[in-house]
Amino acid sequence: MAVKITEIEDLKKVDVSKLVEESEAEGYRFLRRLVDQYEDGSNTFNKTGEVLYGVWDHHDQLVAIGGLNRDPYSDKEGVGRLRRFYISANARRQGIGTKLLQQILKDAQGHFSELVVRTDSSAADAFYRANGFSGDLGLPEATHGIVLEREHRKKAE
Numbered sequence: 001m002a003v004k005i006t007e008i009e010d011l012k013k014v015d016v017s018k019l020v021e022e023s024e025a026e027g028y029r030f031l032r033r034l035v036d037q038y039e040d041g042s043n044t045f046n047k048t049g050e051v052l053y054g055v056w057d058h059h060d061q062l063v064a065i066g067g068l069n070r071d072p073y074s075d076k077e078g079v080g081r082l083r084r085f086y087i088s089a090n091a092r093r094q095g096i097g098t099k100l101l102q103q104i105l106k107d108a109q110g111h112f113s114e115l116v117v118r119t120d121s122s123a124a125d126a127f128y129r130a131n132g133f134s135g136d137l138g139l140p141e142a143t144h145g146i147v148l149e150r151e152h153r154k155k156a157e
């Protein structure tokens with residue numbers, strides 16, 4: 001599937017209703033939270049290093065969303081947190097999640113030294129591990145993490 005990854009500058013201008021409904025039907029509440037917190041201004045992904053992306057297919061349908069926040073749970077400097085990461089069910093296992101994650105990892109270089117994420121899904125566990133994340137880095141509210149500087153060094157070696 002040919003897709004276009006575009007930064008979302010203003011979520012209020014994007015129709016996310018289908019994805020929100022689909023995610024809620026699957027039992028995920030975090031896209032509803034994304035919309036609510038965007039509307040009340042508590043999380044608009046606009047701090048330094050933060051970014052929110054949408055992925056559109058060739059019919060201009062929004063098929064995925066994913067964001068990067070400064071980690072609100074950690075006191076440690078330089079920790080970013082992947083959040084609101086969701087690929088529509090009929091767009092899964094086609095590499096879209098990987099593309100979106102790679103874009104976010106690229107953006108995170110220079111702003112963050114490590115990224116964390118929290119998930120309790122085994123599919124997401126497999127996905128993050130397939131993309132270089134390891135288990136718990138010992139940071140709060142996180143199940144997986146990746147050290148960016150080390151990744152960077154590996155590439156440079």
Ligand SMILES: CC(C)(COP(=O)(O)OP(=O)(O)OC[C@H]1O[C@@H](n2cnc3c(N)ncnc32)[C@H](O)[C@@H]1OP(=O)(O)O)[C@@H](O)C(=O)NCCC(=O)NCCS
Nearest residue numbers: 085086087092093094095096097098119123124126127130
């Ligand atoms: C987890 C999720 C983001 C994966 O996105 P995706 O676009 O399907 O992932 P990709 O196609 O890039 O998968 C890359 C690799 O990850 C692994 N993987 C992804 N989904 C998997 C699954 N359901 N079971 C096992 N391995 C999986 C595989 O190794 C896969 O490579 P392969 O397809 O060649 O075997 C997607 O399933 C999703 O949005 N799920 C619901 C919401 C969610 O759990 N979000 C994460 C919350 S933190």
